[in-house]
Amino acid sequence: MLARLRNVPLFLIFASLSALPASNLREGPGGGDASFDSKSFFIGNQRRLLLCGGVHYFRFLPEEWRDRLLLTRLAGFNMVETPIPWSLHQPTKDEWRIDGPADLPRFLDLCHEQKLLAFVRIGPYVNAALSRGGLPPWLGDDPKLLIRSSNEPFLDAVRQYWAKLLPLLVARQVPRGPVALVQIEDTYRGPDDRYLSRLYDEVNNSGLRVPIVLSDLNPSRGFQRTAVPDTQVYATTELMPEGPLLWGERRKPFDAFGDILIEGLAKGVDGFNHAMWAAGTNLVLLPGSNFPTRFEASTSGLLEGGGESSVYDQVKRANWFARAFEPLLAQATALAGHPVLDQGKRAALIALGRSDGQAALLFFKRRYGTGDLPLKDPATGLAAALPTDANQFRHVVLNFPLTPKTTLAFSTAQVFAVPPTPGRCTLVVYAPSNAEAVMAFHTNERPDVKAGADALAWDDKAKQLVLRWRCAAKGERKDFVFQADLPVHVIALEESQVAHSWVLEGAGILVGASSVGEWTAGDKPTVVLRLPTRRLHYALTFYPTGNAAGVAPANGISDVKHDPAAGRIDCSLALDLMEPIALFLRKWEAADTLAEAEPGFDDSSWRETLRPEPMADAAHGWHRCRLDAPKAATRKLVLDNLADSATVYLNGQYVGQSPTKRLIDGPRGFAQPAHFDLALKAGENVLAIIVKNWGCYRNTSSYGLPLHAASGWGILGNVALDGKATGRWRQREGLSPQGRALAWKALEPKSETRNPKSETDRAPIRWFRTTFSLRKQPSASLGPGPAHHVPRLILKGPSCGALWLNGHYLGLYSQSGAEAGQGYYLPAPWLRDTNELILLEEGGQAPAEGEVRFDRAATYVPLRLDFGDAAAPEPPTKKGKARPKR
Numbered sequence: 023m024l025a026r027l028r029n030v031p032l033f034l035i036f037a038s039l040s041a042l043p044a045s046n047l048r049e050g051p052g053g054g055d056a057s058f059d060s061k062s063f064f065i066g067n068q069r070r071l072l073l074c075g076g077v078h079y080f081r082f083l084p085e086e087w088r089d090r091l092l093l094t095r096l097a098g099f100n101m102v103e104t105p106i107p108w109s110l111h112q113p114t115k116d117e118w119r120i121d122g123p124a125d126l127p128r129f130l131d132l133c134h135e136q137k138l139l140a141f142v143r144i145g146p147y148v149n150a151a152l153s154r155g156g157l158p159p160w161l162g163d164d165p166k167l168l169i170r171s172s173n174e175p176f177l178d179a180v181r182q183y184w185a186k187l188l189p190l191l192v193a194r195q196v197p198r199g200p201v202a203l204v205q206i207e208d209t210y211r212g213p214d215d216r217y218l219s220r221l222y223d224e225v226n227n228s229g230l231r232v233p234i235v236l237s238d239l240n241p242s243r244g245f246q247r248t249a250v251p252d253t254q255v256y257a258t259t260e261l262m263p264e265g266p267l268l269w270g271e272r273r274k275p276f277d278a279f280g281d282i283l284i285e286g287l288a289k290g291v292d293g294f295n296h297a298m299w300a301a302g303t304n305l306v307l308l309p310g311s312n313f314p315t316r317f318e319a320s321t322s323g324l325l326e327g328g329g330e331s332s333v334y335d336q337v338k339r340a341n342w343f344a345r346a347f348e349p350l351l352a353q354a355t356a357l358a359g360h361p362v363l364d365q366g367k368r369a370a371l372i373a374l375g376r377s378d379g380q381a382a383l384l385f386f387k388r389r390y391g392t393g394d395l396p397l398k399d400p401a402t403g404l405a406a407a408l409p410t411d412a413n414q415f416r417h418v419v420l421n422f423p424l425t426p427k428t429t430l431a432f433s434t435a436q437v438f439a440v441p442p443t444p445g446r447c448t449l450v451v452y453a454p455s456n457a458e459a460v461m462a463f464h465t466n467e468r469p470d471v472k473a474g475a476d477a478l479a480w481d482d483k484a485k486q487l488v489l490r491w492r493c494a495a496k497g498e499r500k501d502f503v504f505q506a507d508l509p510v511h512v513i514a515l516e517e518s519q520v521a522h523s524w525v526l527e528g529a530g531i532l533v534g535a536s537s538v539g540e541w542t543a544g545d546k547p548t549v550v551l552r553l554p555t556r557r558l559h560y561a562l563t564f565y566p567t568g569n570a571a572g573v574a575p576a577n578g579i580s581d582v583k584h585d586p587a588a589g590r591i592d593c594s595l596a597l598d599l600m601e602p603i604a605l606f607l608r609k610w611e612a613a614d615t616l617a618e619a620e621p622g623f624d625d626s627s628w629r630e631t632l633r634p635e636p637m638a639d640a641a642h643g644w645h646r647c648r649l650d651a652p653k654a655a656t657r658k659l660v661l662d663n664l665a666d667s668a669t670v671y672l673n674g675q676y677v678g679q680s681p682t683k684r685l686i687d688g689p690r691g692f693a694q695p696a697h698f699d700l701a702l703k704a705g706e707n708v709l710a711i712i713v714k715n716w717g718c719y720r721n722t723s724s725y726g727l728p729l730h731a732a733s734g735w736g737i738l739g740n741v742a743l744d745g746k747a748t749g750r751w752r753q754r755e756g757l758s759p760q761g762r763a764l765a766w767k768a769l770e771p772k773s774e775t776r777n778p779k780s781e782t783d784r785a786p787i788r789w790f791r792t793t794f795s796l797r798k799q800p801s802a803s804l805g806p807g808p809a810h811h812v813p814r815l816i817l818k819g820p821s822c823g824a825l826w827l828n829g830h831y832l833g834l835y836s837q838s839g840a841e842a843g844q845g846y847y848l849p850a851p852w853l854r855d856t857n858e859l860i861l862l863e864e865g866g867q868a869p870a871e872g873e874v875r876f877d878r879a880a881t882y883v884p885l886r887l888d889f890g891d892a893a894a895p896e897p898p899t900k901k902g903k904a905r906p907k908r
Contacts, residue, residue, distance in 0.1 A: 056139075056195070056202040056232040058255055062352045063233075063292060065139070065196060069352035072203075072257055072293025073341050074101040074141055078150065079129040080110050081302025081317050084122060085851040087129055089328055089539075090300050091136045096524060096538065097323060097334060098341025101139040101202065103259075103295045104129070105148035107156035109639060110307055112183055115160045120190075123306045127190055133200040137527070140200040141295065142191060144225070146170075146180045149208045151266050151317065153308040153718040154733050159638035162729035170207075171726040172216040181224060188228040195232050204230060205259065207237035212725030235259075242294075244282045250290040252355040257293030261286075264320040266298060268312050270839020276320045277413075280336030281387075284415045287344055287351055288374040288385040296337065300324040303847050304833055308639055310720040314841065315833030326847050327812035329879025330537060335521040339438060342525060343417075346440035347383060350422065354378045361400050362418060369395055371410060382420040388412045399432045399462075402486060406434045406460035409453075421464075424449070427507035428465045431486055435459035435514065441525045443567055446509035450531060452517045453493045459514070461489040465506040472509075473587040474502035493517075499533060499563055501588035511589065513565060530566040530889075539884060545569050546890040552882035553599060555809065560595040564889060572892035576885060584892055591889065599883050602811050605794045607859070607872035613764040613789040618644045618754075619671035621708040628752035634741060635753065636734030637715065641824060641834055642757035643736055645711045647748050651702040659700050662739030663693040664713070669787055669864070670698045671710040676785035682714070682822065682865075693739060700743070709748075712757070712787065713737060714864065716834070759826055759860045764789055769868060786866030790820075794874055797855045812880035813853070814845035816873040821865025827852050835861075845875065 055066075062069040075094050082090055094102060110124050120126060133140045147170055148156040161167055167175040195201040206221045218236050225234050241260040242248065250256045264276060279296075286294060301318035303326055309317065316326055323334040344351060357363060357375030363384050366373035372387040386395055386408060394407035397418065410416050419433040424440075424447045435451035436459075453459040463469075464486045471478050477500075479488045489502055493516050502512040515523065515533065524532045528543025537552040545568035564573070570591065571584045578597040585592070617623050625646050637643040651657075661668065661680075670677040680696035700709070715735045724732035741748050769790065796811070815825070817837065825832035830852045835841070861869065 055197070058233055063255060063257075065202065069349065070100070071287075071344055071348050071352050072101055072139075072141075072295075073099050073344055074103050074139075074293065074295040075099045075299030075323070075337075076104070076295060076297050077102040077300045078104050078302055078317070079126065080107060080123055080306055081304060082123075082300075083305070083849050083851050084125060084128065086328065086849070087132050088136075090324060091132055091138060092539065093324055093328070093330070093334075094300065095136045095138055097338040098345060098525070099138065099296075099299075100345070101141055102133055103141040103143070103297075105143040105150040105152075105156060105208075106145065106187065107148055107150065107152055107307060108145050108183055109152070109154065109156050109158040111187065112158055113160075113639070114158075115163075118186055127194070130190075130194045130200055134194070138200060139196070139202040140194075141203040141205070142201060143205040143208060144184070144187065144191070145207065146183065146221075147208055147210075147721065149720055149722060151310050151313045152720065153310050153639055153715075154729065155208070155310070155720045155722065156307075157721065157729060159636075159729070162636060162734065165728050167728065168726045169721065169724065169729050169732065170210065170212055170217065171214045172220050173726065177220060180221070184224060184228070188225065188230065192229040195230060201230075202232050203235060204232060205235040205237070209722055210237035210725075211723070214726065244278075245286040245289055245291060248286070248289060248291075252290060255292050257291060257295075259295050260297045261294045262297040262319070262321065266313060266317060266319050269314045269836055270841055272840035272844070273318065274320045276333055277336070279321055279323075279333050280340045281414045283337065283340035284343070284385065284417075285374075287340070288376065288383070288415060288417075290354065290356060290376060292352065296321075296323070298322050299337075301326045303849070305831065305849075308641060308715065309717045311717045313717060315835070316844070316847065325877075325879055327814070327877045327880035329812070329877060329881075331879070339520055342439040343437060346437050347419075347422070350378050350381050350383065351376060354383070357382055357384070360384065360420075362397055362420070365397055366395060371395060372415075374415075381422040383422075384418040384420065385415045386410050386418070387415045397434065402432045402462045402464075402484060404432055404460055404462055404488065406432075407458065408434045409457045424463070424510060425506065425508040428463055428510060430461065431464040432460070432462040435461050435489075435491070435512075436517070438515070438520050438523065439525050439531075441527070441531060443511075446511060448511045448513065448531070448565070450513045450515065450523065450525075452515040452520050453491070454517045455493050455496050455498070458490060458492040461491075461512070463487045463489070463504075463506070463510065467506070469504035469506045469510075472503040472505060473585075474500060474512075478502060478504065497561070501585070501590060503588055511565075528567060530564055530568075530570075532562065532564050534560050534562040536560075537882065543567070546888070548889070549887050551595075551885045551887065552810075553597065553885055554878065555599045555601040555876075555881055555883060557598045558596070562593050562595055564591045564593075564887075565589060566591065566889055570889040570891075572890060574888040574890065576887060578885070579887070595885075597885075599809075601878075602809070602813075602876035602881060604876065605874040607792045607794060607869075607874065609792060610769040610869050610872075611766040611791045612769045612868065613766050613791070614784065615762065615764050615789070616671070616712070616785075616787060617762065618646070618712070619710040620674045623710075625752045625754070628754040631751050631753060633747070634711075634737035634751050636730040636738060637713065637736040637753075637755050639715075639718075640755040640757075641715050643713050643715070643753060643755045644757070645713065645737060645751055645753045647709045647741075647751045649700075649702060649707040649709055649743065649748065651704055651707060654702060654704045656699055656701050657744045659698040659709070660742045660745075661696045661737055662741070663737070664696045665694060665735045665738055666716045667714045668696055668737070669712045669714075669785070670700075671712075671785070672700050673703065673707055674710075679786050679866075682716075695739075711737070757824070757862065758831070759789060759862070760829055764791075766791055787823075787862065787864050788868070790861040790863055790869055792859050792869075792872065793856060794859070795856045796853060807884055809883045810850065810881060811853075812850060812877040813848045813874045814877055815848055815859070816845040816875055817842070817861075817869060818872065819868055819870035820861060820863045821867040823864040824862040826860040826862075828854060828857055848874070 298319040301322040354376035357377040374385040392411040422430045438450040498516040500514040529547035539550040581594040667682040669679045718733040822836040
């Protein structure tokens with residue numbers, strides 16, 4: 023069947039090999055369903071660009087889902103992408119999880135609430151930088167089950183899993199829900215031609231009516247060398263100029279993402295998935311080998327704590343531009359020649375164009391340097407100078423219809439957004455300071471100018487209204503309003519203001535705020551500002567969709583003005599918000615108890631095995647064995663193959679620790695042995711080994727193999743004592759401070775260190791505890807709630823291990839490279855007034871001190887603004903002065 027698939031033209035919906043049987047292609051509009059033809063993706067009868075950002079629900083707490091989706095919507099995305107890890111929903115063969123962090127239905131319902139489509143990657147293998155690529159470890163219990171192949175035991179397991187998963191997606195496919203696109207598998211390049219076709223048949227018969235995308239991704243670092251065909255839909259499932267950060271790597275500034283998106287649009291890309299748009303934390307699933315607990319890339323627009331990076335503003339600008347011209351870009355083809363386009367080519371600029379036969383978008387970028395590009399448009403007779411440089415594309419608009427009888431005939435103003443506003447047309451444009459923007463509006467009748475008449479001139483012969491606006495100063499905001507067949511409102515901003523501009527669908531446009539949160543629509547909208555904790559002064563401008571003319575009194579708000587001609591509300595906001603105080607963790611306690619290492623520990627409930635078997639998905643695991651010795655002697659213990667490290671105890675006493683080596687990101691084709699000398703006593707001895715997992719191989723190139731052979735961890739080979747096999751073993755996964763009787767003792771500063779070269783020192787694995795309180799933090803509340811604090815834990819002294827906050831597992835830590843300075847995310851939903859932090863240190867070190875710092879990018883104080891009728895003037899005081907605002 024796969025041969026039949028490959029003979030069909032490639033419809034590149036998010037994948038270069040997304041070829042489906044011709045009978046399953048929904049040509050043209052597909053009613054209320056998602057569909058696509060040879061040119062466009064459709065939702066109902068509307069052509070859509072797929073502007074997608076990765077938001078992986080399992081890397082956030084459920085309490086954080088709504089916030090991340092809201093910020094994704096505000097950035098202009100219309101779709102989110104998420105893998106669905108099999109190991110999350112079916113961690114054991116007889117268990118099915120659909121609650122808490124695994125509550126996929128709730129996440130999809132929130133997507134629908136936020137008007138975001140969903141692109142779901144259902145696997146069975148999803149990669150996603152997860153241990154085993156999201157395959158559950160119990161698949162390795164059957165040696166006859168061969169992963170990622172048409173092996174019947176594997177396909178039977180997939181069918182049983184999908185029989186529970188797919189009905190959840192069918193019930194939430196468009197138009198009833200957000201699911202608009204489904205991907206099978208990921209990065210499959212195996213030899214089994216039947217595998218993908220068998221998976222496709224299974225999903226296609228499930229009741230899903232949305233496009234089904236096969237694997238073999240079309241990953242892209244950018245579009246500079248991409249040739250986009252105009253004869254078929256083209257998109258990429260993984261736009262990732264920079265990969266996820268590895269252990270010890272530092273996030274780097276990335277200033278080119280917005281330009282990458284604009285270049286893709288200029289070349290005809292119909293959709294993209296901004297992989298790793300929202301950074302997160304691996305709290306419920308282990309990451310793949312080499313990947314830290316923090317899941318982040320330099321190109322992430324949303325940071326781990328929910329703050330906005332510099333990439334956020336770049337992507338927001340590109341996304342809203344794409345949505346402004348979506349009807350044109352969704353069906354346009356490359357513009358081979360045009361007099362204005364040719365002027366850019368003759369000046370040796372990069373010049374690209376897209377046209378639907380009537381309207382056109384032209385894009386220009388210098389190869390190096392900066393300078394103005396002189397342009398002359400023969401259709402309008404206008405001349406203009408377009409500022410250009412080598413860092414970003416600038417665009418020119420030609421003949422774009424705004425209303426039934428009004429066309430934007432020519433424009434060098436850069437368009438940020440064309441938000442839908444009932445009964446009128448609104449354009450938000452921008453220009454660099456000291457640059458002139460020229461716009462020409464073609465309409466049959468002379469418009470009635472309502473605002474900005476000094477910059478508008480009517481050309482009766484050409485039947486066009488010409489706007490010439492020179493952006494004179496940084497922060498400038500101008501309004502130009504005229505009445506044609508419908509009112510047209512041009513909001514002109516100096517370029518730096520775009521980063522502080524927000525399209526609030528159904529409410530209006532807000533300019534001047536660094537970040538916003540929830541809002542409500544209607545004639546009396548409300549907007550929640552997210553204010554940084556510092557001294558701030560905002561000049562806010564709100565353009566309501568309805569008839570609001572004022573803002574209710576609120577903390578810091580003053581100088582409220584209403585301009586009825588421009589339909590804008592201006593006000594000032596001045597506040598001095600105290601930054602959260604960093605907390606220093608200097609009082610620590612230590613405990614040496616590892617009950618599982620003691621000879622008398624009851625391990626009767628553990629799984630009994632003939633020899634140690636590979637572990638599942640925990641970060642730690644235990645193996646125990648009883649050894650009988652006729653007399654006291656020193657014998658050599660040999661572990662043939664170990665992943666990743668082991669710490670050995672004999673009769674409760676520490677013996678030694680193997681070097682810590684993380685799995686490379688590849689199949690484990692080599693052995694990592696470990697040797698220990700055991701001083702056995704006469705009679706029964708108890709050997710206890712704790713093994714550590716830094717994350718298993720992702721199986722990106724493992725096909726037709728047993729799972730444990732591809733990505734097992736723990737003691738993987740034989741275990742011998744002086745060359746002879748040991749007795750039976752017992753093993754258990756997991757290691758947690760919960761339920762342990764730990765004897766805590768105060769830790770004296772700088773007194774507890776260990777020389778790892780000395781076998782006589784105390785065991786390297788120890789527990790440490792400290793507490794901290796948030797009750798003394800400034801708790802400013804200006805509106806809908808208290809300050810939102812996002813703390814990070816900075817450790818000094820420890821080496822590597824695991825963390826728990828108030829009983830919740832925070833993941834692994836390692837102080838190598840940049841991790842020590844980056845710190846570790848403490849999720850706000852898990853914080854209390856008084857908090858307990860526990861470390862399991864595995865490198866023989868001790869915390870000298872710690873610090874809880876507050877993430878400036880994510881910490882904010884909410885302030886709600888209520889817009890409505892114009893406020894009555896305040897009565898004068900007895901001295902004739904206005905009453906001061908509170």
